[in-house]
Structures are given as C-alpha cells and as structure tokens.
Amino acid sequence: MTETEKQIKITGKEIPKIGVYVCHCGINIAGVIDVVKLKDYALSLPNVVLAREYKFMCSDNGQNLIKDDIEAGLINRVVVAACSPRMHESTFRITCKEAGLNQFLFEQANIREHATWVNMNDPEGAYDIAKDHLRMAVAKASKLQPLEVQRVSVEPSCLIIGAGIAGMNSALDLAKEGYKVYLVEKTPTIGGHMAQLDKTFPTMDCSACIITPRMVDVAREKNIELLTYSEVVDVAGYVGNFEVTIKKKPHYVDQKVCTACGACVESCPVSVGNEFELGMAPRKAIYIPFPQAVPGQYTIDMEHCIKCGICARPEVCEPDAIRYDDKPEFLKVKVGTIIVATGWDPYDPTPLKQYGYGRYPNVITAFQMERLLSSYGPMLGKPVRPSDLKAPHSIAFLQCVGSRNFREGGNKYCSRVCCMYATKQARQYKEKHPESDVYIFYIDIRAFGRGYEEFYESAAENYGIEYIRGRIAEVTEDKDHNIIIRAEDTLMQTPIELKVDMFVLSIGLEAVANAAEISSLLSIQRSADGFFMEAHPKLRPVDTLTDGIFIAGVAQGPKDIPDTVAQAKGAASSASALMAQGEVEIEPYYSVVLDHLCSGCRSCQSLCPFGAIDFDEFKKVAIVNPALCKGCGTCVSACPSGAMVQNHFANIQLNSIINVAVKQPAIENGGK
Amino acid sequence: MSENVDKYVKRKVYSGTNSRIANKFVDAGLEKIRACINCGTCSGSCPSGRRTAIRTRSIIRRALTGDESVLKDIDIWLCSTCYYCYERCPRDIPVTDMIIKLRNIAVEEGHILDSHFGLANNIFWVTGHGVPANGEANKKWQDLRVSYGLPPLPPTVHMHPEAVKECQDLMRSVGFRKLMDDIEEKKAKEKAEAEKEKNPEEKQK
C-alpha cells in the first residue's frame, strides 16, 4: 500500500465531528433569511455536533468561537456558512491552524453571493438555496482529509524580460537588494521605447538625459547579467524554480572585441530602414541602434547583409571583431521569479484609410513626430514635412487613432498617454516655430496625472495651441500635398474644412506583436485587450495568476512613465518578498496517482495543460509533480482506470456533495 | 419697452431630458444610440452637412435628450443615406439606421413632407412602382422603351395587376395603409385649421 492510500484509510477511520457556524454578515445574509432557523437546520444534518450563528464570523470574536470549540475538543471539522470562499477561506483556515486543527479540514458554504445576494427579494428561495449549500458543505466536510501544504525553496534570482524603463528599474531594485538578475532584451540595446522619446511630459525632461544614467547603472551593476539581442525560448518549472532557456542571437560582431569605433558603418554598402527612426532614416547592415546604446558594441543585421567582407578587412575593422560564422548561443538558467516587462508596439494606422497614412506623404504618426523633434533624430530636432522637407506652417494632431474604437479591428481601450504626448509635441513645435498654427482635434482631453491639467492649460493659454473638439472624419490632399481635413467642431456645431501642411496621428499603444507567444511560453493570461492580465484589477496589479511571475509597465496596459516606474518597483518588491522568504507554500490541491490502479496508458500526461505529469519508466506508472500541478482535474476525469485522485476534490468527496444536492429535495417538507 | 422684451428676453432654460424618443429606440433594439460620445465623426463625414444645416451628431443628440422638434425638422430628411457615418462611428453605432428609425417615428406621428406622402400614397400604393411608366402621362417613356426594342411596359407590377393587388394586400396587412390614412386625416385636419386661421370672417359666417 502506498503512502497515499494509507492516508485515505486512516482518516476514514476518524469519526467526523462537524461544527457549523452560520454568519449573519450584518444584514447581507440575516436581512434576507432566518439565520437561527438555518443554524437549527444544520444541527439536523449528519455528523454535525454543534451549530452557532454570529454577526460577523470573520471578526476576532467570530474566529474565537471556532478556536474555542476546537481547543475544547468538541469538533474536528469546521463548516462556515457565510460569504464566498474567495473572500475568507484563507482567514478561517488560519483560524483552524492556529487552534491546532489541520487547515484543510475546513469547508465554506457560500450563502451570501450564491443565495441571499442574488435572491434579495425572495427570502424563501434564498433560504432553500442556503440550505442546499449548507447541506453540501457538511457532506463534503464529512469526507475531508488533512493535507499538508507543500514547501518549495525559491532561487534568489530573477529573470526580467524586457529592458525598457520598467525592466531596468525592476532590475536595479532587485540587484541592489542582492538578488541576481538576468535582464533579457530582444533588441541590441536596452532603453526600450523611452530612448526614442525626445522630451517627457509634464516636466519636459529630455528623455535620453533621464534614461541614459539608468542604462549606465544597469550596465555597471554587478548583480545584473545583461543579455541583449536575446530571447527567452523556453520556460519550464514552477514558482521558485523556473528553468529558463535563453537564446543569445548572433551579433556577427565579437562583443568583447568591438571598440564601437564606427569605421565599419562608413564602409558598409547596404542601407535599410532604421527601425529606431521608424523608417525615416537609413541605417547600414552593420549598425548600432542609436549613439547612446548600451551595450555600445555593433551588430550585423544578417537578413540584409550581403557578406561583401568589406567591414571584415583589417584596414576597416582594426580590432578584427567581425565574425560571419557567429552562431546563436543557448543559455540555461534557474530563477526563482520572473518579471515580464515587454512594453508595447505602436498602433499601425494604415487600415484607417480615411486618414491617408501610407498614401499621403504628409501624414505621419506621433511616434514619427517624436523622432523628428528629437535632437539626435533624422532631422536633428528640426521637424520637417516629408513631401518637401520644409518646416510646416500648420500642423493638425488627431487624438484617439486606433484607440477608443469599438469597430472590428479597433482597440476599445483608451491609450492613456496620447492626450499628453500630443500636447507636449504641439508645445515643442510651437516653441520652435511660434508663428505656426498647431491644432489638436480631440474627443476628450485626458490630463489625469500630477501636473497634467496645468500643462494642458498652459499649452492653450501660453502657447496658443488650438484645441478643437471634433474627431476628424476624413482627409484628402491637394496637389501640393497639403492635407485637407474634414471634421465637425462639435462645440460650435459647424463643419470644418481645414487645410494644414502636416497631419499627425496620435496613435495608441498595443500589446507587443508576440504577446500570444509570451503568454503560452510562461503560461500567463492576457486580457481581452491583448495586454497581460493582472491577478486582480484593483488589489494585485503586478501579480499574474501564475505564482512567481509578475508583470510591470505597459505590458500590463497603457500607462505613462511615472506609473510604469511605480509598477516596476512594485513588481520588484513582490518578487523580492517571494525570494526573501527563501521558500514558498503551495496549496496541496494536486493529484495523486494510485499506483496499483495505474495502467501506464499516459493519457493523463498528454492531457496535462501544465506539464505536471511525468512517467516512471521503471514502475510504469504516472507521477505527478505536486509543485507544477494546479489541481485542474483534467487527469482525474481522463484516467480510464480511476487511478488519479485529486487532493481535496476526490471523487468520494465530490460524490458526497452531489448525492445530498440531488437526492434530497430542497423543499422543507420533502424530508431528508 | 415691450419691444425690447420680445427681442431680448428669451426664457429658454433647459429643464432636463425627456426620454420618450430614446425609449422608442431602446424598445426597438437600437439601444446602441446611448453609446454616443458626441465625437462628431458622423457630422464630419456627412456630405449633406457640408452644404445644408443637417448636423448628424446633433440629430442623434436631440433624439437622445428628447428634443421633440427633431421629429418635425426637415434636417432628418436632408440625409442621403450614404452610410459614411455608419461606417466610421468609433462607438460602432449604426448611425444611418438611427436616422431611418427617427424618420419612421416622425412619419408615425404625422410628420412627412407632402412630396413624400404623395409618392407613398398616390404612386407607390396605386402602381406598386416608385417611378412608374404606365398611363397616358408616361407614354413617352413607354415609347422610349419600344425604341430600344423592349416591350412598352416591363414585366413587373405594370404587366401584372394581380401583383399590384398582392402588394396592396401586404401593405394593408403590415399597417402601411392605415398609416397613410392616419396621415391623410391628420393633414386634412391641419389644412382645415390653417384655413380657419387665414379666414376668420368665414368662421363667423
């Protein structure tokens, strides 16, 4: 007989003595049903030795009722009929534990959310449902077995995916606390999108000036292993013990030898669009993304390189750093926690044909405008319009492009930062060209943050930016490539036909293109809007539902830099709390294999969505890894031999619930 | 002094919304109208709005806030149903369908242009066509058809009186006939009252 089977037999011998506690929950429950009557009903159920009712069971007094009864030896099983277990199951379990009773000998009957809250106008109906729930909980309590929480150790190291402002901040905080950090970034440089910004609102800090010190800190920090131009290709394991495989993409330039002198760039004959400059400037096949890139070594874009060999010549690359035969390197690391800080992609407005992006040359996105405004951008900080490379006398911005759009293919959410970045860009252009006309066409101006409303007010009052409330319907161009805008000034209720030199689309932020891949790689969820899903929208914004994996920054949803940094620090704190404990408790809802019944068919192994089942080739039986098992029950229902037993949800326990739910009629005079 | 009062004192204060019209939309399954955020994309797209007083967004807003005058306004009839507003609305509101529904409500309550009423009651009801070619008045069109080698009348209701009857039976069944009769009655009443206003001596006689 295995340990598992022994356990089941032993507990089976103990006679359950159930204590039932019916909570009033103020008027939430007691205002709809007669709790005293319910308590008396509890006493009529099998194995119930005592029943009490109390105003707020979750209060200290309420909990003490339970504790006293346990310590007095009156009961060895506890049922609380109250709110949803999602609220207070953990509360009452700890109560039991503190009183010396195994915490898994507790069951909670939800008579609030499932009975009184949904039947507020039908007390009789609510009472019948409450009785059903109580009866089921008592039946299960009779069959509960003691279980022990699993404890697994936690590796004091963290994998951070994405080295933008979020990833870098998390990395620095964790590194300072003494944890080892693997900072993985898919592009050749850290800094993310923030490195592409010119100034940041509302302070008008130069983005590069505030981010480059961080980038240097990251590079210098001993506890951070910086893995740029790398991608996570496999994640196995579980909280505290993730086994991660990282692919280091080949630079084709020896990173230890390259001195970043730039001679290769001059000699390279291949020119392609520069992704950093959003296609508005060229780069060579051998390149560095931008001058302040960290690390500062060069990379060859092998997709476009023609292997002409010029850069490899000794008179070009003196240190002899070129390596055409470079290969990807795979690194396997073990980490305790993971932070996903993968950021965002800009919305592509090409499908919105009414705005002419991609068709009329003088229609650009705000992201492109940002690069035009940047002092190290393609025009060195002097924005011009594409058709004639002259500074525009008039510019119109359109807000909510690709955001707040409920049509098919649109993003329903608001991207949060566009109202502010448009105001910022408008102001920047006005500073450079005070005589120009700058218009912002909007539906609402969202200036929610610290200093934002003041910034918006100043933009209108001091800089003369014209805010027109009306979403642009369509644009056309005239023969000089000026853009003609059609909109309605909704506040004046008049149609507008406005000619401007340049049209800037304030595009929204979207989840990164490979979000689905990351999602399945890490087994974390995404919300309907495509961004990664937090464990609770209000109370757990940087946790995911997968223990040990955290999210931060725009990966979790559009937000500005202050909120991104706050989340990055929050995620680092959560990861650190987990790692500081050194070990973590795992709920014991895992499945257990009854070896003597297992036929070795391996159906369970192929079906397990969490890869938690292995096969013992020697004994020819399945083995469940309790730390990976999430207790979903798939293997239990799939097993043709009935060899899988789920802790806390065994068939015998579930059948007891079903039997009392179905066989006994809910109506009083049906008898039991 | 009373001249200035008439000229300048206008006690036009809005006392809140009246949801009669909005409720009709909700009852008809068109509750999407309530999602309008007044962004103005519809008005901005409107080819009629560029040359008339129609403001698509305002029409929707007036319907939602219960401005009864929208049902009597010619504005709702200045839409050519080009569907651009319907296609571009960011809240995915089928705007053109809303205007058509508003027109239905207006007609139901007796607000219809004489030209439209004539078309519905005297042409469509009688012939089954919206643009007929039968009868002496339309002889030249029949001759035109013949000149191209076609029969003088097409094989439509024009050649099948039983089909006209079928259409009329349907129109009776679905309530169109009654609608026309009600409108006719209402228009006659209005005309009579307008006549009485014009000729008070007649009243006295």
Add this chain to the structure above:
Amino acid sequence: MSEKKNLRYGFFLGCVAPNRYPQIEVSIRAVFEHLGAELLDLEGASCCPAPGVFRAFHIPTWLVIAARNITLAEELGVDIVTGCNGCYGTLRDAWYELEHEPELKKMVNEHLAKIGRVYKGSIEPKHVVQVLYQDMGIDYLRGYIKHKFTDLKVGVHYGCHIVKPSDKRPWGGEYEDPRFLDEIVELTGAKSIDYKDKFMCCGAGGALRTAVKEVSADFSREKLENMRNAGCDIVIDCCPFCHLQLDLGQMEANNTYKDMIGEPYKIPVIYITQLLGLAFGIDPNRLGLVRNHNLTGVSPFIPIDSFLQKVKEQLT
C-alpha cells in the same frame, strides 16, 4: 475566348432603369447574353421598395415588400441580379436582416402567408457588378474583350449602396477605397481617373432628391466639378438612380447653380455595361447608345455625342 459559364439569374429591374433609363436595361441584357448568362424575368416584381423613401416611412412595409420580391426569385430557384445600387441595398439588407433575426423572418412570413407566399432565404441578391467581378471574374471578362479604348479618361462613380453598409456587402469590408469597378472599367482600355471625393454620394438617395431637389443638385454639381477639374471625358456608374442624378441632375445643376459653375457641364454619363459592351464588340444599338426616336424630354439629358465620337475613333 473564355469557356462560357452556366449562370442563371432572376433579373430584378427596379423602377428607374426600366421606366426612365431603359438604355441601362438593354445594355445589361445584351452584355449578360453575350457572356453566356441567362436572365429570367421576375414577373410581378414591384418597387424593391426604394430604401431612401419607403424604408424611411415604415420599416416593416419595406421589409415585407422586399421579402415578396425575393420570393419571386426563390420560386425560380435562382439568385437575383440587379443593376441598381438602391435595389441592391434594399434586397441585400433585407436578406441579411432576415438571415440574422429569426423574429423578423417569422413576422414577415406571417404577412406573406396572407398572399400565399413563403420567404425561405434560399437565394442571394447580387449586383450586376458583383456578378461580373466575382461570379464571372476579371479573367473571364478579359477573354471577351475585342476592342480597347486608347484615350478615354473615365470618372468612375461607385455610388453608396453597392459598398455600404460594408458588413452586408461582399467586398471584405472595403468601403473607403474599393477598386473592383475601376478594374472592370480598365479592362476596356479606358483609364480610371482619380478625382477629388471620388466616393462621395451623388445626392439622389435617402429621400433627398424627393425632399429638396436643389440640395441633390448641389451634390451633383460638386461631383461634376471635381470630375471636370480632373479632366474626365465621361462618367461611368453602376446605378440607374446615380445615373439619373448625374445626367438629369447635371442639367438641373447647370440651371440651378448657373452663376456658380461658369461653363455648364457636358460630361456624358454612361452605365458600366454600356462601356463593357462596346469593348466586347457588341453593336452600340443593342447597348442603348444610339438614339432612334424623336421623343423630347427623355433620357439621356446630357448629350453623349462626344463619347460616341471617341468610340468611333478608338474602337474600330
């Protein structure tokens, strides 16, 4: 020459084409016959009913009469083809709504039962251009091209209801910048000219023409002005009502807005199958292009002589 396809349709005539612009009707018949597609008459068809007016007056009436028209084709077991955007709009929207809302279908059949009819939803209403472009295909049509224009600048006018509402149309959601009619036009060697606000409405529909004709005339004025500025020789359309609004409407615009437009417009307005038929080598007499009567006050209102001259010069 492409192998003939075996296609049969119920030809829904509508009102404007048979009763005011029979040139359009004959050209559709001639082209379809030439392409090997059979057009069956839908005996007893009524007005579709016109969406701008009758749907605006009473939606249930519109739906029931439209359903009756569709049953005529269901009885013959063929899809409907119509050459009119308005009829297409009505029949297609009605078909779509009845397909997706069982309650509506039930209501409609309750009324149809009184005249002994049943709406099944077994056939699909199509547009002439849809049949040409999708059922037959550009390659099939190209096989029939015998003559090509060498210098004809066309202002293509799609109209509205052939592409919108886009969710109920077969063009994959495209409505801002469709190309299918231009492609058919360019098969003939003519060049489709880009002009300002190419996809703007003609102004006839939505009960607007019957409400305030002068407003409709201003729509036409604007479209014709844009076409003239772009150098268009002719207009090509695919809807008899647009055709009317750009032809008779052209005359109305010339009169109503005389002071604004300067030189009156005289751009010939031609229906797509008339152009296509010429390129196929069909006799212009069979395409409604030759006047063989002495009637006055009938269509076309804007002379098409300049176009016929180009036909003579370029297609022989």
